[in-house]
Amino acid sequence: MECITEQTSQNNKSFLILASGKGSNAINLWKHAKLKNYKCLGIFSNRKDSEILSYCKTNNIPHFCIRSSKYSKDEYNRKLKDLLQDLKVDWLVLAGYMKILPHKILKNFFNSKINKYQIINIHPSLLPNYPGLNSYERAFTNGDFESGISIHFVDEGMDTGPILLQEKFLREEQDELADFIEKGKSLEHQMFPKALDIIMNTTKELIDEV
Numbered sequence: 001m002e003c004i005t006e007q008t009s010q011n012n013k014s015f016l017i018l019a020s021g022k023g024s025n026a027i028n029l030w031k032h033a034k035l036k037n038y039k040c041l042g043i044f045s046n047r048k049d050s051e052i053l054s055y056c057k058t059n060n061i062p063h064f065c066i067r068s069s070k071y072s073k074d075e076y077n078r079k080l081k082d083l084l085q086d087l088k089v090d091w092l093v094l095a096g097y098m099k100i101l102p103h104k105i106l107k108n109f110f111n112s113k114i115n116k117y118q119i120i121n122i123h124p125s126l127l128p129n130y131p132g133l134n135s136y137e138r139a140f141t142n143g144d145f146e147s148g149i150s151i152h153f154v155d156e157g158m159d160t161g162p163i164l165l166q167e168k169f170l171r172e173e174q175d176e177l178a179d180f181i182e183k184g185k186s187l188e189h190q191m192f193p194k195a196l197d198i199i200m201n202t203t204k205e206l207i208d209e210v
């Protein structure tokens with residue numbers, strides 16, 4: 001967990017949301033950013049056919065796309081790195097972005113004051129439990145009666161960076177998988193804007209307690 005020790009305004013920092021699929025979190029964050037007057041540069045997707053890009057087009061939200069299926073991994077990441085540099089992005093917010101960010105991109109977001117990359121990700125489990133894909137499904141199948149969501153700083157590993165926020169939900173006896181996922185998603189939509197408030201607004205330096 002993180003604690004706040006020092007005030008340094010980050011209010012004017014820009015951020016870009018990265019998403020690959022439906023984008024319910026991305027849309028939620030975009031709306032929150034508008035309300036709070038945060039400098040959201042728009043939404044990026046690596047999939048041209050993603051629901052989130054259609055939503056952006058219909059709703060006039062600035063959007064960017066580099067098709068990961070069209071390029072080699074190296075070429076894709078080089079193009080993404082160039083785009084992020086051109087846009088002058090300060091923070092990356094990963095909202096269902098299904099690709100790994102390589103070191104050559106991560107390193108451009110390193111903030112030595114907080115000793116972290118200025119990148120956060122939302123994950124549908126109580127990390128370190130169930131990193132990787134299909135986390136709700138795996139927790140449900142495992143019979144877990146307590147699950148949750150995590151928002152964490154991104155590091156070189158997969159879903160391994162320091163936790164910024166975590167919140168639990170309880171599974172009821174009669175819950176089906178769909179109910180379980182619904183509880184998780186609703187918590188995601190509640191908590192991600194709070195995480196955004198922490199990194200944008202505040203006026204803080206984050207230091208690991210551990």
Ligand code: GRF
Pocket residue numbers: 019021022023024025026095096097122123124188
């Ligand atoms: C969410 O469950 C998030 O935790 C995970 O990917 C999913 C994205 O959902 N990283 P959506 O596209 O925001 O609806």
